[in-house]
Amino acid sequence: MGEFIDAVLSFPAVVFSFLLVIVVAYWLLVIFGLTDLDDDLPWLGLGGVPAGVSVSLMVALAWFFSLAGGALSLPGLLVLPVAVFAGWLGARLIALPLRRLFPNTRQPSRHDFVGLHCVIRTGQASTDFGQAEVTAADGSTAIVQVRTTGTDHLKSGDNALIFEYDADGEFFFVMPYEREH
Template structure:
């Protein structure tokens, strides 16, 4: 069984995606050790992949293509026309990858939504305090709607409920905004 998987992995059509899978695994290892970030590759086409990072979309597409090719090759390796079935498996794999990536992107898209554009705006504190580790504030947008955001304050006395401050910058890693009172 292992020999069949190895032959399928390095045979057509799976070999096309085997190399890409090695690249993808290498990329995610760099992300895991902190030498790269999920957003390093860029953003995907918002219409095609639901605004998830391109690195995530390419990973899903590569994995689905490789798995489909591997499964197809293992299922059809005993067929009478292996070369023809290889091209058919490749076409099926690309179709499955595209459809599967779109589906996964729809599920993941809410996790990658960008922060509201509140930098430079005035906010009103909603929590009992705001310091380096805790706080929430309400920002009124230009169209009159309100957005509640997580905020932090670097220096000064902790801000209290009802106090106002200015949103200075977004800390993407922490998922909050730095403010100054």
């Protein structure tokens, strides 16, 4: 047991041992209801799984790989980045099937359409009337109310870009858009 403690407290494993203590403390807080699982971390490639789960997986795996690298007497400065990468990759692979356990609780919003391409479906779109078809990120389509700022003239079939949502009028402002193919 003494050898294990020595390995855990030696470089490079000690870096992740400290982080592992923080992870354990976090899960104790979750268990006792003092905190909740938080949002996901899509920028880590671990989207769809709460950040607490993602980071915990990453830290635990990085700790394991750094411990194994130290046990194999590999240079610590080499083991550290390899352990971080292996921890991230392992957490990403584990997170893929876990996504089904954590359904997306975020409600869709009309603001999700801002920045998307649309196609004018009425005879024209002007400052006081117009409709366009927009395709959401999930592939579904919707017909939405659109308006121009007054300087743009859009007709049926024209491509447009949704650049703002007016919550009071419940319509989107659009401008001409040349779609890249």
